[in-house]
Amino acid sequence: MGQRVSRTDFEWVYDDQPHTRRRQEMVKKYPQIKKLFGPDPQFKYVVSAMVLTQIFMLYVMQNQSWPMIVLVAYCFGGVINHSLMLANHEISHNMAFGYARPLANRYFGMWCNLPIGVPMSVSFKKYHNLHHRHLADDDLDPDVPTLLEAKLFCTTFGKFIWVCLQPFFYGLRPLFVNPLPVTKLELINTAVQLTFNTLVVLVFGWRMMAYLLIGSVLAMGLHPVAGHFIAEHYMFAKGFETYSYYGPLNWITFNVGYHNEHHDFPAIPGSRLPELKKIAPEYYETMPQHTSWTRVLYDFITDPAVGPYARIKRKSLDKPKAKPMETVNLVHDSWKQEQDQKKR
Numbered sequence: 001m002g003q004r005v006s007r008t009d010f011e012w013v014y015d016d017q018p019h020t021r022r023r024q025e026m027v028k029k030y031p032q033i034k035k036l037f038g039p040d041p042q043f044k045y046v047v048s049a050m051v052l053t054q055i056f057m058l059y060v061m062q063n064q065s066w067p068m069i070v071l072v073a074y075c076f077g078g079v080i081n082h083s084l085m086l087a088n089h090e091i092s093h094n095m096a097f098g099y100a101r102p103l104a105n106r107y108f109g110m111w112c113n114l115p116i117g118v119p120m121s122v123s124f125k126k127y128h129n130l131h132h133r134h135l136a137d138d139d140l141d142p143d144v145p146t147l148l149e150a151k152l153f154c155t156t157f158g159k160f161i162w163v164c165l166q167p168f169f170y171g172l173r174p175l176f177v178n179p180l181p182v183t184k185l186e187l188i189n190t191a192v193q194l195t196f197n198t199l200v201v202l203v204f205g206w207r208m209m210a211y212l213l214i215g216s217v218l219a220m221g222l223h224p225v226a227g228h229f230i231a232e233h234y235m236f237a238k239g240f241e242t243y244s245y246y247g248p249l250n251w252i253t254f255n256v257g258y259h260n261e262h263h264d265f266p267a268i269p270g271s272r273l274p275e276l277k278k279i280a281p282e283y284y285e286t287m288p289q290h291t292s293w294t295r296v297l298y299d300f301i302t303d304p305a306v307g308p309y310a311r312i313k314r315k316s317l318d319k320p321k322a323k324p325m326e327t328v329n330l331v332h333d334s335w336k337q338e339q340d341q342k343k344r
Helices: 018-029 031-036 043-061 066-092 102-116 122-131 146-150 156-164 166-177 182-202 206-218 226-229 250-251 259-266 270-279 294-301 330-343
Strands: 010-013 313-314
Touching: 018 031, 031 270, 043 066, 043 102, 043 182, 043 206, 043 270, 066 102, 066 122, 066 156, 066 206, 066 226, 102 122, 102 182, 122 182, 156 166, 156 294, 166 206, 182 206, 226 250, 226 294, 259 270
Parallel strands: 010 313
Antiparallel strands: none
16 A cells, blocks of 8 residues: 555644735835736636637547547647646636626636536635635635545555545545535526536437546646645645746646635635736745746655645634635735726
8 A cells, every 4th residue: 555644633733825925025115016916818718728628639539549538638638628627717706807807707617618618617716715714714614625535645655646636536525624605696606617517418429428527627637737735735844835837838737836825815816826926026036936837746656755634634613614705815805805996
């Protein structure tokens, strides 16, 4: 089974997440940061091109052999699908049409969701906002591995299996950690996705539906672009709970590697996060950072000091369970109020 991890518990802390404090300090020091807030006008065109590319690939791949389908799904289709998942991450922060048009963002997310094969756009927003507002909270943050995961996958081989199965843990964990009521938009998301999946099967056959699903699963597991799942918040340096990566894979992942920057200012789209770093380099260049997501995966699996236990956690001190409408990030609210005041 391989070497066991050296940690036997999570890293418990009793202070608030650092992003709130740093955000307030940075805005006071660099008020021009607020000019970076708001949607990226080019974003919706880039995402639509990705969706259409995958639909075109269904035509190209429909007569290929199974080995070729799996290979292309891993090397190409899965990369696009993973990028579309991260596009949904941007959409969850209303970066497609802005905060004034929430429904437009939700429906665009459903369009972005189509090649992924599994309805996730609306649900992701609901739980992802909890991750931002209650970072590392023992009860409310669905991004932190459960105690059962940490206990079961505590060897080198176990961590390898956990990484391979990461899409299933990532997708199902919220339903066990802090399940929220199903919304009408989630049902619509499911109906739209199932309709698209049916059309794919009728027009291109079951193998092309498999091409989409295989790509989505493989690119969330043991895959270079999936390294960001571990790179973002697993504690590779004691006391640091969020890490950035500034390498080339940011080009195809909407700069999700700029993760300290993103948690500091979720109202800034990924395309402008490098500009944020240029404005305030002293806040980011001195923090531990990753240089390779592939290296992150390798270190996570082989280093006994790192594993599912290597996460900072905070106790929920009589906090109420968050309701779906209460999960909007506070910085979004303050930015929207400021925009409304300017209009008046």
